[in-house]
Amino acid sequence: MKTALTLLTALCLVSGPALAGESPSPAGAEVYFVNLEDGQTVHSPFTVIFGLKGMGVAPAGVDNEVFENVGHHHLFIDAGLTPEIAETGIPADEHHVHFGKGQTETTLDLPPGDHKLQLVFADPAHVPHNPVVASDEITIHVR
Numbered sequence: 001m002k003t004a005l006t007l008l009t010a011l012c013l014v015s016g017p018a019l020a021g022e023s024p025s026p027a028g029a030e031v032y033f034v035n036l037e038d039g040q041t042v043h044s045p046f047t048v049i050f051g052l053k054g055m056g057v058a059p060a061g062v063d064n065e066v067f068e069n070v071g072h073h074h075l076f077i078d079a080g081l082t083p084e085i086a087e088t089g090i091p092a093d094e095h096h097v098h099f100g101k102g103q104t105e106t107t108l109d110l111p112p113g114d115h116k117l118q119l120v121f122a123d124p125a126h127v128p129h130n131p132v133v134a135s136d137e138i139t140i141h142v143r
Helices: 002-020 083-088
Strands: 030-033 046-053 070-077 096-098 105-108 113-122 128-134 138-142
Touching (some): 030 113, 046 070, 046 113
Parallel strands (some): 030 128
Antiparallel strands (some): 046 105, 070 096
């Protein structure tokens, strides 16, 4: 029994990273802001429209082994894409907004001032694809 438990533990340690998985992104896939540009001034509330090329939008939870090259949008607000997030997944908080129902736009109501925005496309488990599909980070000025 002890040997079986040891083998099971070893298997979990070896296969754990594989189970977390990396959803591949196809060459040329990109995500971008349709209606915003770096340095743009907006009045709050304002609409943000997400653009996507080379992949498909699907709700969170779909089987990405059945449906290839799909995911959903995440909007980073005043937060950067770190190597840790790229490996482990995108947190859900006021700086990392998930659009797990497959939404392709949203309305933001941000306080006046400069804000950094970035779109990150991630797999159904909220883990960025490999290679990462992310927009350039833009700065907008909210009035």
